[in-house]
Structures are given as structure tokens and as C-alpha cells.
Amino acid sequence: xxxxxxxxxxxxxxxxxxxxxxxxxxxxxxxxxxxxxxxxxxxxxxxxxxxxxxxxxxxxxxxxxxxxxxxxxxxxxxxxxxxxxxxxxxxxxxxxxxxxxxxxxxxxxxxxxxxxxxxxxxxxxxxxxxxxxxxxxxxxxxxxxxxxxxxxxxxxxxxxxxxxxxxxxxxxxxxxxxxxxxxxxxxxxxxxxxxxxxxxxxxxxxxxxxxxxxxxxxxxxxxxxxxxxxxxxxxxxxxxxxxxxxxxxxxxxxxxxxxxxxxxxxxxxxxxxxxxxxxxxxxxxxxxxxxxxxxxxxxxxxxxxxxxxxxxxxxxxxxxxxxxxxxxxxxxxxxxxxxxxxxxxxxxxxxxxxxxxxxxxxxxxxxxxxxxxxxxxxxxxxxxxxxxxxxxxxxxxxxxxxxxxxxxxxxxxxxxxxxxxxxxxxxxxxxxxxxxxxxxxxxxxxxxxxxxxxxxxxxxxxxxxxxxxxxxxxxxxxxxxxxxxxxxxxxxxxxxxxxxxxxxxxxxxxxxxxxxxxxxxxxxxxxxxxxxxxxxxxxxxxxxxxxxxxxxxxxxxxxxxxxxxxxxxx
Amino acid sequence: xxxxxxxxxxxxxxxxxxxxxxxxxxxxxxxxxxxxxxxxxxxxxxxxxxxxxxxxxxxxxxxxxxxxxxxxxxxxxxxxxxxxxxxxxxxxxxxxxxxxxxxxxxxxxxxxxxxxxxxxxxxxxxxxxxxxxxxxxxxxxxxxxxxxxxxxxxxxxxxxxxxxxxxxxxxxxxxxxxxxxxxxx
Numbered sequence: 067x068x069x070x071x072x073x074x075x076x077x078x079x080x081x082x083x084x085x086x087x088x089x090x091x092x093x094x095x096x097x098x099x100x101x102x103x104x105x106x107x108x109x110x111x112x113x114x115x116x117x118x119x120x121x122x123x124x125x126x127x128x129x130x131x132x133x134x135x136x137x138x139x140x141x142x143x144x145x146x147x148x149x150x151x152x153x154x155x156x157x158x159x160x161x162x163x164x165x166x167x168x169x170x171x172x173x174x175x176x177x178x179x180x181x182x183x184x185x186x187x188x189x190x191x192x193x194x195x196x197x198x199x200x201x202x203x204x205x206x207x208x209x210x211x212x213x214x215x216x217x218x219x220x221x222x223x224x225x226x227x228x229x230x231x232x233x234x235x236x237x238x239x240x241x242x243x244x245x246x247x248x249x250x251x252x253x254x255x256x257x258x259x260x261x262x263x264x265x266x267x268x269x270x271x272x273x274x275x276x277x278x279x280x281x282x283x284x285x286x287x288x289x290x291x292x293x294x295x296x297x298x299x300x301x302x303x304x305x306x307x308x309x310x311x312x313x314x315x316x317x318x319x320x321x322x323x324x325x326x327x328x329x330x331x332x333x334x335x336x337x338x339x340x341x342x343x344x345x346x347x348x349x350x351x352x353x354x355x356x357x358x359x360x361x362x363x364x365x366x367x368x369x370x371x372x373x374x375x376x377x378x379x380x381x382x383x384x385x386x387x388x389x390x391x392x393x394x395x396x397x398x399x400x401x402x403x404x405x406x407x408x409x410x411x412x413x414x415x416x417x418x419x420x421x422x423x424x425x426x427x428x429x430x431x432x433x434x435x436x437x438x439x440x441x442x443x444x445x446x447x448x449x450x451x452x453x454x455x456x457x458x459x460x461x462x463x464x465x466x467x468x469x470x471x472x473x474x475x476x477x478x479x480x481x482x483x484x485x486x487x488x489x490x491x492x493x494x495x496x497x498x499x500x501x502x503x504x505x506x507x508x509x510x511x512x513x514x515x516x517x518x519x520x521x522x523x524x525x526x527x528x529x530x531x532x533x534x535x536x537x538x539x540x541x542x543x544x545x546x547x548x549x550x551x552x553x554x555x556x557x558x559x560x561x562x563x564x565x566x567x568x569x570x571x572x573x574x575x576x577x578x579x580x581x582x583x584x585x586x587x588x589x590x591x592x593x594x595x596x597x598x599x600x601x602x603x604x605x606x607x608x609x610x611x612x613x614x615x616x617x618x619x620x621x622x623x624x625x626x627x628x629x630x631x632x633x634x635x636x
Numbered sequence: 637x638x639x640x641x642x643x644x645x646x647x648x649x650x651x652x653x654x655x656x657x658x659x660x661x662x663x664x665x666x667x668x669x670x671x672x673x674x675x676x677x678x679x680x681x682x683x684x685x686x687x688x689x690x691x692x693x694x695x696x697x698x699x700x701x702x703x704x705x706x707x708x709x710x711x712x713x714x715x716x717x718x719x720x721x722x723x724x725x726x727x728x729x730x731x732x733x734x735x736x737x738x739x740x741x742x743x744x745x746x747x748x749x750x751x752x753x754x755x756x757x758x759x760x761x762x763x764x765x766x767x768x769x770x771x772x773x774x775x776x777x778x779x780x781x782x783x784x785x786x787x788x789x790x791x792x793x794x795x796x797x798x799x800x801x802x803x804x805x806x807x808x809x810x811x812x813x814x815x816x817x818x819x820x821x
Contacts, residue, residue, distance in 0.1 A: 125798065126785040126818045132712065133785070133821025136719040154821050255805055297803040299819045427803030428817040463814060464784040464793070468777030471761070473695040473753065481784065482793040484814045 074364060079105040079328070081627075082350055082365040084335045084380065087183020088613050089600045089620045090371035091313025092226070094321040096624035097369070102631075103326045105363055106318075107333040107352060109372070110160070110179030113186070115291075115314040119304030121154040129153045145564070146176040155302035158187050166519060168508055173522035174564035175375060181331065182314040183373065184567070187302045190277045190310050190430065191456065192232045193610035194223050194243040198441075203606050206450055209403060209499035210576045212605050213586035216243075222618035229320075230311045230617065231287055233295075233431075234276030242273070242436040242454075242610070248281040250274040251431055255423035256459040256487050256548075261433070263548040270438050270544065275456060277431040278311035278613075290319040299428035310430070332356050334515055337384040338368060338596060344388035346595050346636075353515050367595045367627050367636055371620070374404075374569035374601035375505060375520055381573060381583070381590075381598070382507050383518065394583050394590035400573055401506050403499040404524045405607040407566035409492055410558040411534045413541030415550035417459060417487035424461065424484055432458040435491070435544070437609055439536055449532035450498065453609050455541060457491035489550060493537030496609040497530050499571060503563070524563045568612050570604040588623040595636045599623045679718055679726060684733045687741055688713060692779040694753050701792035704783050712782035713775070725769060732756075732771020790816055 080102035083093045090106060097104045112118075126132060133153045140147050145167075146159040160177035167175055178184040197216040204211035227246040235250040251274055253261065261272040279295040280287055292308035292315055301310055308315035321327040332355040339362060341348045349364035370377040382400050384393035392400050437452035438444060462485030467477070503524035511519040538555035545553045576582025579591035584603050590596040599620040601612060608615075630636045680688065692704035692713065704710070717726055739752055760772035783789040790796050794816035 123798075125787070126790065126821045127787040129821050131716060131720055132781065134716060134720045137722060138719075152821055252804055297800045298798065298817060300817075422807050423805065424808045424812075425803065425805050426797075426815065427800035428819050429803045463816075463820075464780065465820065467780040467784070468773075471757070473757070473776070474750070475697055475699050478696045478699065478701075481780065482813055484808065484812075 074362075077349075077362065078364040079103050080365060080631075081105070081367045081369065082107065082363055083369045083371055084350065085109075085183060085371035085373060085376065085600070086181050086318065086329060087178065087313055087371065087373065087600075088185040088188070089616045090183065090369070091185065091317030091321070092617050092620040093369040093371050093597075093599065093624055094313075094327055095317040096621050097628065098321040098324040098326040100624070100628040101326070102367075102628065104321065104328070105365065106321075106327065106329045107335055107350070107363070108181055108183075108329060108331050109334040109355060109376075110181070110183075110331065112329075112331040113158075113181040113304075113314065115182075115308065115319070116304075116306045119306055120157075121303045122300060122306045124154065124303075145174045152302070154300070155187065158302060158304065164514070166513060168511060168519055168521040170521055170523040171525050172560075172562040172564075173505075173524060174562070174567075175520070175522065175569075176564065176567045177373065181318070181329070182312050185312040186304060186314060188312075188567075188613060189611065190279065190301070191434070191611045192230065192234075192245070192276050192278045192311075192614045193434075194245055195219075195608045195610060195612075195615050196241055196243055198241075199606065199608040199610075202451065203499070208450070209605055210574065210578070210581050213575050213577045213582075218586075219615070219618050219622070222622040223614065226614065226617040226621050228284075229286060229316065230278050230614075231280040231283070231292070232276050232614075233274075233279050233281040235274050237271060237273050239271060239273075239436060241438075241441055242434075245276060245614070247276070248279070251277070251279075251281065251429055252425075253433065254425050254459050256417050256420050256489065256550075257433055259420075260459065260489065260544070260548040260550075264435075264544045267547040268544060270435065272433055272435050275431040275434045279430060280309050287316075290316055290323070292316060295430070297427035297429060299430045301430050334517070335372070335380050336360075336515075336517060338380065338393055338593075340384075340386055340388070340393075340593070344386060345593070347393075347593055353517075355515065358515065366631060367597070369620075369624070369627075370596065370598040370602075371600050374572055377598050377600055378505075378572040378602045379507065379520060389592075393596065394573075394592050396579060396592060397581055397583060399501075399581065399583050402501045402504045403571040403574055403605075404503045404505055404522075404563070405497045405499060405568075405570040405604065406563045407568045407607065407609065407611075408495045408497055408526050408530050408534070408561055409566055410561040411495075411537045411556065412455065412457070412490060412492040413538060413545055413553060413555045414488065414490040415545040415554070416552040417489055417550050420487050423487075429458075432456045439533070439540070447533070447536065449529045449536075451496040451529075451533070451609065453493045453495035453533055453537050455491045455493050455537075457489065457541075459487055459489040461485050461487050489545060491541040491545070493534070493541065494566070494609055494611075495530060495533050495537060497526060497563075497607050499574075499606055500527055503527075503571075505572065522563070526561070526563065568601070568607070570601040570607050570612060573598050573602040574605045575603045576605060587626045588619055597623045597627055678714055679730075680714060680733075683737060683742075684730065685710065685714070687733045687736050688775070690741060690749070691736065691753065691775055692782075694749060695776060695779045696783045696789075702788045704779055707783050707786040707788040709779055709782040709786065712786070713778045716778060716782075725774070728769060728771055729774050732775070735771070784816075785821065790818075 086108040295309040382392040435455040507518035689710040696704040760770040
């Protein structure tokens with residue numbers, strides 16, 4: 067008896083954070099800094115910042131396959147191979163064969179089951195959502211109204227931006243509110259020309275991509291060991307300079323420095339355990355992914371930060387007499403309104419001239435063209451919402467040689483010189499909330515830990531697809547406005563959910579427990595000491611990259627949770 | 637779902653910029669050759685290896701800088717063929733080598749070799765089909781890629797800058813070599 071009590075005590079913390087990625091890192095930092103003893107549970111293996119970035123400093127010739135992944139590795143990484151199709155970074159993507167899922171409709175579920183999660187491999191474009199993003203559902207009668215407004219998040223955006231470090235240019239645009247910025251990265255000469263031409267002829271502003279890279283580290287950045295971007299653009303191998311924001315480089319070290327952080331790896335959370343009255347959660351049940359040993363951990367408050375699909379899956383799998391369909395699922399909203407951004411559509415051009423212009427360094431990031439459709443004075447389109455673009459102009463390198471005609475000494479020499487300039491633009495379109503776009507847990511298929519496999523049943527709808535014409539045509543129009551040549555457009559009809567790696571929704575926030583899972587502080591309506599602060603909380607998708615908003619929501623929820631704990635309200 | 641379709645989705649994120657050989661390399665659903673991978677055995681015989689090396693050297697010959705053979709391109713091509721390409725692609729490659737053997741590449745004069753290779757290139761371009769890959773596309777891409785990622789190729793061809801430290805627009809100086817950052821892998 068005493069033994070049991072002691073064991074339970076040893077496994078009790080003030081707070082448990084499930085997941086060590088983008089938002090789990092923030093929850094850990096905020097909760098430890100506010101005095102809580104925190105246990106972070108990471109389902110994957112441990113990656114140590116810097117020392118485990120084994121390929122980061124390798125030269126090209128040191129890779130046996132010079133970057134190409136083998137047929138065996140491609141089979142293991144079937145969801146992420148388009149992105150991890152490089153030898154140097156494949157270990158930072160989850161082995162999909164070991165972690166299978168079911169595609170009722172096509173879905174690329176791209177994951178990072180290891181310390182830092184997808185913060186190790188993210189694209190790093192970082193934007194605030196705008197006022198309209200939080201109002202559009204209500205105005206259009208779509209989905210449900212957000213329980214918060216832009217103004218609620220402003221102080222939290224400001225707070226996380228300062229710590230993250232985002233390089234970018236302040237523009238004063240309502241459609242793309244400014245963040246607290248580090249100095250912006252430079253544009254290439256044709257990009258400067260493009261920006262000027264499009265502003266003059268089409269009145270559309272273009273800005274340098276806002277990316278979470280340090281370009282002028284501040285004392286609070288160097289304090290956790292981060293340095294300025296070295297412009298190597300080998301980011302997905304892990305950055306030994308800690309220059310781009312990841313939980314490994316930034317939030318976890320900050321949390322660790324409080325001496326109140328414990329991280330347990332290989333710990334797959336199976337379910338949340340409720341107290342006897344089924345009013346509150348008392349802990350989580352964990353399976354060791356290697357030994358299969360099952361252990362329980364206890365805490366006053368639980369933050370789910372396992373990624374959109376991961377967090378919602380845990381709620382779904384937490385069944386009880388009170389919650390037969392999953393924790394907090396009285397509304398039947400768990401798993402519904404799955405969103406992403408649709409992409410793989412845009413325009414390209416060749417650029418004549420600028421022969422004397424070049425650039426030094428490999429820039430991680432691109433231009434950003436903010437949404438201009440269905441915005442301001444723009445004529446109403448035959449679809450709702452809008453899209454933005456990422457893209458840029460660069461000179462072709464030696465790799466053009468494979469497709470270029472000719473061989474021999476002249477060909478060889480030509481490949482050692484900078485090639486012609488080219489520019490491409492890729493659209494990122496908003497996806498509307500749709501209750502029929504969903505995932506659920508398989509009733510019969512399980513993984514090797516006995517947990518039900520996820521079944522994806524979602525696709526873009528007519529509205530999402532309608533805006534792709536504009537994405538192509540508007541992109542081509544801008545490239546033509548700059549006088550670029552051989553303008554072509556592309557729209558891959560096979561584009562489907564998941565490829566944006568911006569999974570959102572499935573446990574949405576709202577005012578009414580009948581139609582939403584979480585309240586305005588990301589608390590489960592019917593189980594107040596469980597907070598969900600990753601992409602699953604989103605009630606709509608905007609067209610800009612979502613991570614900054616997740617981070618702001620997490621810091622805000624953590625602050626609220628600690629205040630509630632202190633007031634003994636949790 | 638259709639797996640061939642899924643394969644083509646691989647390229648869509650990159651705006652379809654992956655070349656046909658690269659795409660085919662991802663064709664995990666076709667048969668691979670696990671036996672040869674396990675024991676590290678070559679899939680080429682002596683003659684095939686000699687022809688491959690000759691073609692690679694014709695594509696990137698030794699000049700005032702090292703050529704494909706100096707840079708170890710033939711060994712590289714063998715490794716990639718074995719580990720990264722499916723059986724049907726390997727067969728295309730082997731057939732192409734066989735054709736050149738039949739045409740007497742190894743015994744031809746240097747000029748005749750160049751002429752023969754030009755014919756192969758013209759024919760490959762004339763017969764380009766979506767979703768398929770020719771011997772010429774394969775050996776051309778593999779040679780270029782193997783050479784310009786090799787230590788000898790990089791150091792003799794480019795201004796290699798593994799840690800540039802900054803990004804800035806510049807003007808090209810006369811005779812400027814291209815920069816190489818090593819981020820393509």
C-alpha cells in the first residue's frame with residue numbers, strides 16, 4: 067500500500083505536457099517559468115540539440131547516396147517522401163511504415179516523432195493572422211464563430227514573437243499584420259524589380275518572407291544558446307547554430323533552465339485518466355514504445371500538444387462511462403472540420419537580363435505576396451476567402467545539367483557558371499471548415515502498440531478548388547507585369563490534404579459546448595483541467611502559415627491555467 | 637489509391653520540377669533488387685562497367701579539371717542504381733549499355749564515340765515519353781549529379797562555401813565560378 071502511494075507520488079507533477087514540438091515546447095516553457103513542475107511526454111526517440119544533428123555539417127560527398135533516399139527509405143517514408151526525399155534529413159521524419167494510418171481519401175500525414183517534433187523540419191514562414199480571419203466564419207455563417215478575436219491574441223503574438231525571433235519587414239498592412247521583427251533577409255535583383263513592377267501596375271504589395279530565423283540575436287536568444295542565421299539552407303538536417311526557431315533550440319532549453327522540467331521519451335500517451343467523479347482528468351496512461359511497459363502519470367493540469375491529429379486521437383481514445391465517444395466529445399465534433407492549406411498550384415517564368423546580378427549565400431525563405439482576393443476593394447469572387455503566395459527568383463545551378471542538351475568539355479564548363487534566372491510562385495489557399503472532412507479511429511485496425519489506427523476521410527471542396535484558377539492566373543499576371551518571359555501556370559489536380567503539413571481543426575474552439583470541444587482558453591468544455599493548444603483547436607484555417615497562432619494560443623492558455631491553479635479553480 | 641498517381645504527387649510540391657529519373661527512383665512499388673543490396677554485389681559486369689565509365693567520361697571529360705572517372709562517378713552510379721532505382725529502371729540502364737556494346741563503343745575512335753553518343757542523345761530526345769525514362773536521361777543525370785557532388789568535382793568547379801554566414805545580392809565578377817553551398821543533399 068505504502069509502496070503504491072510512494073510510486074504514485076513519484077509519478078506526480080504539477081502539469082503534464084503531451085508532445086515536445088512547436089506548442090509542447092511553449093507549454094513547457096511557460097508552465098515551468100511560472101513555477102510549475104512539468105513532465106513533458108514525447109512519444110518518439112530523443113534528439114539532442116546540436117550533438118544529434120549528425121548530418122548538419124556533412125559535405126555533399128560524405129553522403130553515400132549524395133542526398134537521394136534509397137528505395138527502402140522511400141518505402142518507409144511514404145507520407146513524407148516528397149519532403150524528406152533527401153538523405154541528410156530523412157531521420158527527422160517519421161517512419162510511416164512503422165506508424166501506419168489509413169487513407170479512405172488521400173492524405174499525407176507527415177510527422178516528426180522525436181524531440182522537437184515538426185519544429186525541427188518546419189518551413190519557418192511565420193505570420194500573424196488578421197482581424198478578418200477571426201471574423202469570417204461568423205460573417206459568412208460557416209462553421210462556428212471563433213470565441214476570440216485578433217485583439218485577444220495581440221499581446222500574446224507580441225510576447226512569443228520577441229522570443230521566437232522572426233526576420234521580416236514591417237509593412238503596415240491590415241491583411242498581414244506586422245510582427246516584432248528581426249532585420250529582413252535581402253531580395254535578389256529580379257525580386258526587387260518584381261516587387262516594384264507589381265506595386266506599380268497591379269497595386270499589390272509584396273514583402274520579404276517572414277521567417278523564424280535570427281538575423282540579429284538579442285540577449286534572450288543568446289541566453290539559450292542561439293546564434294544568427296549562417297545562410298546554409300540545410301535547415302531540415304537540424305541547425306547547429308540554433309538560428310531557426312525550434313523547441314529544441316529555444317523553448318525546451320528555456321524550460322530546462324528552470325530546473326522544473328522532466329522530459330520522458332518513447333512515451334506514447336494512450337489515454338487521459340479521469341478522476342472518480344469524471345469531472346476532471348487526474349493523469350495519463352503511457353505506453354513505452356520500446357518495452358511496451360504501461361505506466362500512469364498524474365498532474366493537476368494536462369496540456370495536449372501532440373499535433374492536430376495526435377491530440378484529437380488521444381481525446382478520442384479516452385473513453386469512459388461519462389464520455390463513451392471520447393473525452394469532451396458531447397458535441398460529436400472530435401475529428402471533424404479537418405483543414406489544411408491547398409497548394410501545388412502557381413506560376414513560373416524565365417527572366418531575361420540581370421546577367422551581372424547574383425547573390426552570395428543560400429537564403430532559407432522566399433518572397434511573400436499577401437492575400438489580395440476578396441479583400442478591401444477587390445471585386446467579389448465566385449469563392450470565399452483567399453490565398454497568398456510564396457516564391458522567389460534565383461539562378462539555376464549545376465543541377466540544370468541533367469535536363470540540358472549537350473555533353474563534353476563545353477557542357478562541363480557551362481555547368482560551373484551561374485545559370486539563367488527563373489522565378490516561381492506557389493499559392494497557399496484557405497480551406498473552409500467542413501464537418502464531412504474528418505478523421506476517426508479505426509474500429510478494427512491497430513498499430514503495434516495496440517492503439518487504433520487513424521482513418522483519414524477528407525478532401526478539398528468546391529470552394530477550395532475554385533480559387534486555384536485565380537492562383538494560377540493572378541500569379542501569371544504578376545510575372546507578366548514584371549516583363550518576365552515564358553510564363554506558364556500549373557495546377558496539379560492530384561493535390562490533396564496533408565501536403566501543406568498545416569493540419570488544423572478536429573477539436574475546435576467555440577462558445578457553445580454543444581458545437582465545440584474547447585472554450586476560449588483552449589480548455590475542454592467538459593473537463594476543465596485539460597487544455598489543447600495545437601492546430602486541433604482552430605475553427606478556421608486562414609491562408610497564412612499557422613504556427614505563430616498556435617504558439618500565441620499556447621502561451622495565453624498556459625498563463626490562464628496557472629492563474630486558475632493559483633485561484634484553486636482547476 | 638493508384639500508386640503511380642501517388643508517385644506523381646511527389647513532384648507536385650516542387651511544382652513538377654523533379655526530373656523523370658528522379659521520380660522513377662521513388663517508384664517503391666516496382667520490384668527492387670534486394671539480393672544485390674544485401675551483399676553489396678554489383679549489378680554490372682566488367683564490360684558494362686567499362687562502357688558506363690566511358691560514357692560518363694564523354695559527358696564530363698578530364699580537362700584542366702578532373703573528369704568523371706577521376707571524380708569516382710562510375711562507382712557512384714553503381715551505388716545509386718543498386719540502392720535507389722527500381723528493377724525496371726535498372727533494366728533500362730542495362731539495355732542502354734548493351735546497345736552501346738553492340739555498336740562497338742569501346743573499340744571506336746574518340747570522334748566516333750562522340751558521334752555515337754550524339755545519336756543516342758538525339759534519339760532519346762525524339763522519343764521522350766511522359767512517365768518513362770531513357771538510358772540517356774539516366775546516365776546524363778547520374779553523371780552530372782555524381783560529378784558535381786563529388787569532392788574533386790566541387791572543389792575544382794565551384795567556389796565551395798559550406799558556411800556562407802550572410803546572404804547578399806552581388807554583382808558577378810569576370811570569370812566568377814558558381815557558388816556551391818552543399819545544401820542540395
